[in-house]
Amino acid sequence: MSETKGTNILSLSQTDINPFFATDVLNAILRSYVSYDRNQKTVSATQTIKFIDTLQQSMSKAVRTSGSKLEEFKVANKVIDISATGQDVMKKLTDLETEKSTLNLQGIFINQLEKEVVNNKNLNAINYNLQGITDPMLGSLLGQYNALLLKREEALATYKASSDIVQQIDKQILDIKSAFVSNANSQRQKNIKTIDFLDQQIASIKGTFNTIPRAERELISLASNDAINQKVYGYLSEKKLEAQISKAAITPGATIVDFALYNTRAISPIHQKTYTSALIIGLVVGIGLVFLVRMLNPFIYDKETIESLTNIPIIGVIRKYQDAIDEDNRQILSIKNPKSLFAESVRSVRTNLSFLASEKASKIVCITSEISGEGKSFTTVNLASTLSLIDKKVIVIAADLRRSKLQHTFKVSNLKGLSSYLSNQAELSEITFSTEVENLTFIPAGPVPPNPSELLYSDKMKNLLEELTKSYDFVIVDSAPVGLVSDAIPLIRMADVNLFVLRSGVSRYQAASVPERLSKEFSLSNIAIILNAFDNDILHSRYYTTNYSGSYYANYYYYSDYSNKGYGSGYYSDEPNKKWWEFWKKK
Known part of the structure; x- marks a missing residue:
C-alpha cells in the first residue's frame, strides 16, 4: 500500500504466488472500503430512520386502536354523523391535540439529535432534516458542525492530529457542541410552555362539551383521537421518507479508479536481479575482505x-x-x-x-x-x-x-x-x-x-x-x-x-x-x-x-x-611439528 505524496490517491498492491487470488483479495478490499466509507457517512441518517420506525410502530398500534373504538361506538350507538356544532368543536380540539403531539415529537427529536451530537466519537457528519421540526437556530448549528467536521477531515490529509490547525478546528467543534446543547435546552423549555398553553385551550374546549349530548360527546372524542393519530402517523411517514431520500443522496468519499488486474509474469525473484545483486555483494564483500586483510596484516x-x-x-x-x-x-x-x-x-x-x-x-x-x-x-x-x-x-x-x-x-x-x-x-x-x-x-x-x-x-x-x-x-x-x-x-x-x-x-x-x-x-x-x-x-x-x-x-x-609456518615456532624442538590438517604430508 502506498500513498501518492500531495494527493489523496491510495494505491494497493499484493504479491502472492497465486495472481488470481491476489486480484480477488484486492478487489474485495476496495469494495469493502468504499462500502464502509459510505456506511460511516450514513450512520446518522440510518439512526434517524430506525428511530422513526420505532415511533411509527407504536403509533400504528394507536391508529388501529382508535379506529376500532370509533367504529365499535358507531355500531353500538347507531350514530352515523356529528352535528355542525360538534364538528366545529371536534376540529378545534383535533388541531390543538395535533399541535401538541407535534411539539412532543419535536422534543423527542431534539433529545435524539442532542444525544447524537454529544456522543459522536467518530466525528461523522449528522444528516438530520430539521426543517419544520425545531428552531432554525438548531439547524444552523448542525450545519456549522458538519462543515467543521469536513474541514477537519481535509486538514488531516495534510497535517497531523496534534498540529495547531487541527487542534483549533477541534476547539471550534467543542464550541459548536456547547452552543447546540444550550439551544436544545432553550427549545425544550419553549416547547414545554407552548404545550402548557395548548393544554389550557384543550381544557377550555372540553368545558363546552356539557351543551352537547353525551353520545355525541363520546363520538367527538373518539373521532378526534383517531384523526390526531392519523395525522401524527402521516407526519412520521413524511419525515421517514425525507430521511431515506437524504440517505440515498449521500455518496462515499472514496472512489475506485481502477480495479486490480492480475499479472501472469513473475515479479519475484527475478533471476537477473538476483545474479546482479549477488555479484555486487560478492565484489563489495571481496574488496572489503582484501582491505581488512591489508589493514590487519602484521x-x-x-x-x-x-x-x-x-x-x-x-x-x-x-x-x-x-x-x-x-x-x-x-x-x-x-x-x-x-x-x-x-x-x-x-x-x-x-x-x-x-x-x-x-x-x-x-x-x-x-x-x-x-x-x-x-x-x-x-x-x-x-x-x-x-x-x-x-x-x-x-x-x-x-x-x-x-x-x-x-x-x-x-x-x-x-x-x-x-x-x-x-x-x-x-x-x-x-x-x-x-x-x-x-x-x-x-x-x-x-x-x-x-x-x-x-x-x-x-x-x-x-x-x-x-x-x-x-x-x-x-x-x-x-x-x-x-x-x-x-x-x-x-x-x-x-x-x-x-x-x-x-x-x-x-x-x-x-x-x-x-x-x-x-x-x-x-x-x-x-x-x-x-x-x-x-x-x-x-x-x-x-x-x-x-x-x-x-x-x-x-x-x-x-x-x-x-x-x-608459525611465527618463531619449533626452534628448540628437534623436528617441526606438523599441523593437524597436514596429516597427509610426509616428513
Missing part, C-alpha cells in the same frame, strides 16, 4: 615497508622459489636452476655484497635473523654456492649450535663439528669437509653442547675465524636467530659484514627494527638487510611498483604472502 611483504621502518640499508631481495623446496635444502637451488629469477636475485645479493667491507681481502660474513623459519640457512647455502661459482674460496660455518640442519644440505656427518672443536674434542681438520660444490667447504655444527653461548664467546672461536680468513675469500657464518637466543651476538661483533634476513610474509613489523637496535647497541656500521622469499601477490601488492635495489636488470616486483 607481516612485512615488500622492500618499501622495510625502508619505512628502519634506516638500515637493504642489500638485496631474494625472490621466492616457485617449485617445491626440500625441507632439508638438500638441493642448492641457485646451482640447480642457474637461469631462474630466483638464482638471478641471489647473484644480485652477491654483487652488492662486494661493496661491503671492500677494503677486506677476506671477509667474515655473519648471517642471522630474528626468529627461525625466515630463511637464514637457506640464504647462507645459496649465497655461498653463488660466490663459489666466481672462483671465490668459500667456507660455511654452521654456528647455530642448537638447531642446525646444514649438514643435511651438504650431506656430511654431524658427529663432529664446531661444538667439538670449541670444546677441544676435535681438530680443525676433523671438522672441515669438502662439498660437491667446487671451492665450497663446510664446517657442521656438531653435537648440541650444554653451553653453546659460552663456546661462541670463547677466544678459540675468534682465533678460528682469523685462521680461516687466511685460507678463504669468504667465511660465511650461519648463526642462531638473535630474537630467540644470544648465541649470535659474539659472531656479529667479530664479523666484517652482518646480513639480517627478513622473510616476506613471515617476518613481522618489529623484526625490521632489530638490525637498527643491534647497530646502535654494538656500534655496528656493517649491517645490512636481505628480504627473502619475495613474490608477486595481488592481495598484498602496493598501488605502485618499484625496481630491484642494486640489481642488474629493471624488473618490477610486488610483495606476497609466503607464510607457511
